[in-house]
Amino acid sequence: MSKTRVVITGLGATTPLGGDVSSTWEGLLAGRSGAQRLTDEWVQNLAVQIAAPAAVEPTEVIERVKARRLDRNAQFAVVAAREAWADSGLEDSGLDKERLGVAVASGIGGLHTTLANYDALLQNPRRVSPLAIPMLMPNSSAAYVSLEFGAKAGVHTPVSACASGNEAIALGLDQIRLGRADVVLAGGTEGAIMALPLAAFGMMQALSKRNDEPEKASRPWDVDRDGFLLGEGAGILVLESYEHAKARGAKIYAELAGAGISADGHDIAQPDPTGSGARRAMERALAEGDLTPADIFHINAHATSTPQGDIAESLAIRQALGKEADHAIATAPKSMIGHLLGAAGAVESIATVLALQNRVSPPTINVDKLDDQIELDVATEQRKLPDGDIAALNNSFGFGGHNAAIAFKTV
Amino acid sequence: MASTEEIRSSLAEIVNEIAGIPVEDVQLDKSFTDDLDVDSLSMVEVVVAAEEKFDVKIPDDEVKNLKTVGDAVAFIERAQNG
Numbered sequence: 001m002s003k004t005r006v007v008i009t010g011l012g013a014t015t016p017l018g019g020d021v022s023s024t025w026e027g028l029l030a031g032r033s034g035a036q037r038l039t040d041e042w043v044q045n046l047a048v049q050i051a052a053p054a055a056v057e058p059t060e061v062i063e064r065v066k067a068r069r070l071d072r073n074a075q076f077a078v079v080a081a082r083e084a085w086a087d088s089g090l091e092d093s094g095l096d097k098e099r100l101g102v103a104v105a106s107g108i109g110g111l112h113t114t115l116a117n118y119d120a121l122l123q124n125p126r127r128v129s130p131l132a133i134p135m136l137m138p139n140s141s142a143a144y145v146s147l148e149f150g151a152k153a154g155v156h157t158p159v160s161a162c163a164s165g166n167e168a169i170a171l172g173l174d175q176i177r178l179g180r181a182d183v184v185l186a187g188g189t190e191g192a193i194m195a196l197p198l199a200a201f202g203m204m205q206a207l208s209k210r211n212d213e214p215e216k217a218s219r220p221w222d223v224d225r226d227g228f229l230l231g232e233g234a235g236i237l238v239l240e241s242y243e244h245a246k247a248r249g250a251k252i253y254a255e256l257a258g259a260g261i262s263a264d265g266h267d268i269a270q271p272d273p274t275g276s277g278a279r280r281a282m283e284r285a286l287a288e289g290d291l292t293p294a295d296i297f298h299i300n301a302h303a304t305s306t307p308q309g310d311i312a313e314s315l316a317i318r319q320a321l322g323k324e325a326d327h328a329i330a331t332a333p334k335s336m337i338g339h340l341l342g343a344a345g346a347v348e349s350i351a352t353v354l355a356l357q358n359r360v361s362p363p364t365i366n367v368d369k370l371d372d373q374i375e376l377d378v379a380t381e382q383r384k385l386p387d388g389d390i391a392a393l394n395n396s397f398g399f400g401g402h403n404a405a406i407a408f409k410t411v
Numbered sequence: 412m413a414s415t416e417e418i419r420s421s422l423a424e425i426v427n428e429i430a431g432i433p434v435e436d437v438q439l440d441k442s443f444t445d446d447l448d449v450d451s452l453s454m455v456e457v458v459v460a461a462e463e464k465f466d467v468k469i470p471d472d473e474v475k476n477l478k479t480v481g482d483a484v485a486f487i488e489r490a491q492n493g
Contacts, residue, residue: 065431126462130455 003290004177007411008253009245010088010238011350012080012187016231016337019056020083024347025354027336028362029382034337035214035229042195048202050214051193052231052338058191069131070144071110072191076234076343077141078148081185085149088238090183093248101153101181102146103172104236105164105188107342107398110136112191141189145236153181161398162302164188165235165345166406170259172239182244187346189234198230204269206306218339219366220303220332221310221374228304231338235346237353254353257391257407258289264401271309271397275316278302281403282320282393289407291391293324296407298361298385298392300352301376303332304339313395314374328393329383330376331355332364345396349406352394356410359385413491415439418465418484425460426480429453439481447480467491 013020016034017027027034034052043049058075059067067075081104085091090100113135120127134140139157146155154175158167165188172186201207208217208227218229245252262284264277271278286292299317303310318325333351340347355361361383370378391409398404413421423437430449443449449457454477458469461483467490469477477483 063431065429068429126459130452134452 005242006173006176006239006256007242007245008237008256008353009240009250010084010090011253011353012082012084012087012236013234013347013350014054014056014058014076014079015233015340015347016052016055019061019079021350023055025351028333028351029360031363031365032336033215033365034231035217037211037214043198046195046198046202048198048207048209049211050208050217050229051198052229053193054233069135071113071135071140073106073110073189074135074141074144076191076232077104077145077189077236080187080189080234080236081145081148084185084236084238089250090238095183097150098152099182100149100151101172101175101184102142102151102155103158103168103175103184103186104142104145105158105168105342106138106141107159107161107164107190108192108197109138110140111194111196115194115196145185149185151185160402160404161400162339162341162344163396163398163402163404164342165347166349166394166396166404167261167402168346169237169239169256169349169406170261170404173256173259176239176241182241184239185236186239187234187236188343190341190343191232192341193230193232201230208305216366218305218335220301220305220335220364221371221376221378222367223369223371225305225307225310227306228334229338231340233340233347234343235350237346237349252411254356254408255411257291257409258285258287260284260288260405262403264403266401269399271312272401273308273312275312275319277401277403278313278316278395278397279319281405282316282395285393285405285407289391289409291407291409293321295391295409296321296324296328296393297390298352298355299328299330300348300355300392300394301330301332302395302397304334309397310371311373313397314376318375326377328377329361329379329385331361331379333362335365345394345404348396349394352392352408355385356390356392356408359387361385415484415488418487419480421464422461422480422483425457425464429456429460437480439479439484441480442478443480461487465491
């Protein structure tokens with residue numbers, strides 16, 4: 001049975017580099033860091049005082065009354081989804097909304113709402129908002145995206161920590177290939193730059209403590225990396241069956257060729273040091289996309305800037321692609337935007353799609369001295385990608401041992 | 412003691428803050444649900460905000476009787492005088 005072809009027909013993002021896709025992409029190409037030293041009062045006692053906040057506050061974009069009913073998490077998702085929807089041209093296409101699905105992931109969910117309402121509860125239980133549950137539930141962002149556009153096919157929220165965004169794209173791909181939808185708004189969102197996550201990730205020794213040099217903190221593959229930088233924002237992609245897109249004359253960015261999902265089965269927080277789980281995810285994405293390692297010219301790595309994780313992924317890429325890894329350019333957007341947790345896979349899938357479309361790999365910043373255990377062709381400046389039919393991988397891995405790799409190809 | 416108009420005006424600000432309804436639309440004869448499109452969860456928020464603003468108790472059982480802005484203003488007036 002031949003697989004339904006699925007293509008990308010719309011993109012939307014709000015990130016530490018910009019409030020939309022074009023400003024984010026320009027920032028990535030320019031090697032700009034979104035990192036900052038935080039100055040909020042709540043950060044003063046924390047060991048880690050740096051992060052990559054969203055460049056544009058979502059409350060400046062969303063109508064006031066609507067914004068107050070949305071957790072920050074859902075605000076980012078709605079902003080990105082509106083851009084993707086407008087970009088796709090679906091509004092006036094006569095799309096049957098019963099064929100429109102949603103898959104919007106989050107790693108942590110509506111934590112702002114949870115914490116604010118817990119504070120209110122301690123003062124007076126009647127101050128707890130009647131909207132607290134619909135705002136804090138993990139599926140809130142996906143639900144609000146579906147309400148925004150009247151989506152009436154399945155509305156889903158995969159939760160797999162930092163693999164969530166890619167898993168949402170994989171789930172969206174499945175929905176179309178299973179014939180359950182013609183179009184799926186898929187991606188991820190996260191708004192977790194708050195004291196609790198910074199303290200908790202900090203206690204795990206997962207975060208960079210480079211407080212005095214925030215822009216140097218996220219340095220995937222560099223020998224002096226010391227952990228990740230927490231970012232926030234959202235990315236949404238419009239996934240559409242090729243037939244549906246073709247019939248309405250849609251603009252097509254790239255083809256979503258395949259997805260590969262695996263689990264490490266190793267540890268709740270540490271990556272499998274052999275990289276075998278990550279390798280299987282990439283191999284499965286290639287197989288599902290009818291691709292071979294020879295087709296891969298660009299790898300958007302998970303590369304969070306943690307000492308162990310970056311090495312395990314490098315091993316995995318070498319195992320998955322073999323000798324063909326030599327012609328695959330590796331890049332790490334987290335060096336600039338930080339780690340957007342449940343949104344990371346989605347925002348970086350957008351970067352991957354744009355890399356294929358524009359035939360350019362964005363740089364990885366802060367690689368002053370490449371760790372000699374990293375056997376990848378790392379883009380430290382913009383690198384041109386070859387003409388012709390080429391493909392790319394985007395990796396995301398999450399606490400819990402979740403691995404999700406997505407394969408895109410040029411159309 | 413606040414006048415009827417003062418209570419209506421303060422309540423209108425609360426309804427505007429929570430539901431985005433223009434303050435001038437929040438008149439005594441208007442139904443919260445039918446005219447002002449205030450949904451049930453927003454109505455709970457309005458009630459709690461009004462309790463704090465006017466220093467009164469509005470029991471949950473009473474909320475269903477507050478169909479119009481005038482009903483709410485009258486309840487608040489009675490509660491303040493009581």
